[in-house]
Amino acid sequence: MLQRTFCHIPGIGEVTERRLWERGVLTWEDLSRGAQGGGNGALWRDEATMSRERLLAGDADYFGERLRPGEAWRIFPDFRDRVAYVDIETDGGPAQVVTAVALYDGKTARTYARGRNLEDFEADVAGYDVVVTYNGRCFDAPVLERGLGVRLPRAHIDLRCVLGRLGITGGLKTCEKHFGIDRGELDGVDGYFAVILWREYEHTGDKAVLETLLAYNAADVIGLETLLVHAVNEALLATPFAHLYSLPVPTPGDNPHTPDTSVLRRLAGRYLGGRHGGWNRRKKTRGETF
Numbered sequence: 001m002l003q004r005t006f007c008h009i010p011g012i013g014e015v016t017e018r019r020l021w022e023r024g025v026l027t028w029e030d031l032s033r034g035a036q037g038g039g040n041g042a043l044w045r046d047e048a049t050m051s052r053e054r055l056l057a058g059d060a061d062y063f064g065e066r067l068r069p070g071e072a073w074r075i076f077p078d079f080r081d082r083v084a085y086v087d088i089e090t091d092g093g094p095a096q097v098v099t100a101v102a103l104y105d106g107k108t109a110r111t112y113a114r115g116r117n118l119e120d121f122e123a124d125v126a127g128y129d130v131v132v133t134y135n136g137r138c139f140d141a142p143v144l145e146r147g148l149g150v151r152l153p154r155a156h157i158d159l160r161c162v163l164g165r166l167g168i169t170g171g172l173k174t175c176e177k178h179f180g181i182d183r184g185e186l187d188g189v190d191g192y193f194a195v196i197l198w199r200e201y202e203h204t205g206d207k208a209v210l211e212t213l214l215a216y217n218a219a220d221v222i223g224l225e226t227l228l229v230h231a232v233n234e235a236l237l238a239t240p241f242a243h244l245y246s247l248p249v250p251t252p253g254d255n256p257h258t259p260d261t262s263v264l265r266r267l268a269g270r271y272l273g274g275r276h277g278g279w280n281r282r283k284k285t286r287g288e289t290f
Helices: 014-022 028-033 038-056 060-066 069-082 118-125 140-148 159-165 172-178 191-204 207-236 261-271
Strands: 083-090 098-104 109-113 130-133 156-158
Touching: 028 038, 038 060, 060 069, 069 083, 069 130, 069 156, 069 159, 069 207, 083 140, 083 191, 083 207, 098 118, 098 140, 098 191, 098 207, 109 118, 109 207, 118 140, 130 207, 156 159, 159 172, 159 207, 172 207, 191 207, 191 261, 207 261
Parallel strands: 083 130, 130 156
Antiparallel strands: 083 098, 098 109
């Protein structure tokens, strides 16, 4: 899809891009040899040539810096095997201390916890060219940089932005339910409850509590690939290229951790009035103190 994308080029917005497609200008090669653009023609031809060179070089950052957040999904088909899905949890305090991070590459999910292996995340995520998050531009990326000194790739597909452009809004779990993604035993667990789990683990050192937190964190990233493919397929419907690039929806990968439902029941009873399975009634507010 990138080779049919023009809206990253200066002077070309969505309307102009669509007009180019309608005129049969369908690829960078078409743009570089055509007479479109009037006074911008030379610039557009140079930009098309540069785009081909950057894609050939595998430079995902080049496109990540130039595409608007709602259009960043276009990077995915060409870089799918170099994508890291990332999500973080924090302690709920004003400093937003990172307590856990999950990374998924479409095959294997890895988790990192404060006091155990959190420092390993930086080297692991550096092995990928594109990062996918939900609300990560506003939350995960700045918190990781500020708290751990970790910079995510500039080729950043934030699904909150992509789905928002499609009219699908709400939190991550709401968007998952829109597409029928099921979390099983973790259905209803949210970021507020993740803070409860971390504080309980800090207080007790109970490994079952940490295991449950990491299971929740891993579930956040495992579903992102499925959600992204749904979003890509929907976004493609607004282009002439859905028949070329629509993707089969993947089955979410295996969660390397197992939540302990007795832990969830106990903590729900203590903090949420005993509503087992109803901990989702409190709206997720990251960074909230309680």
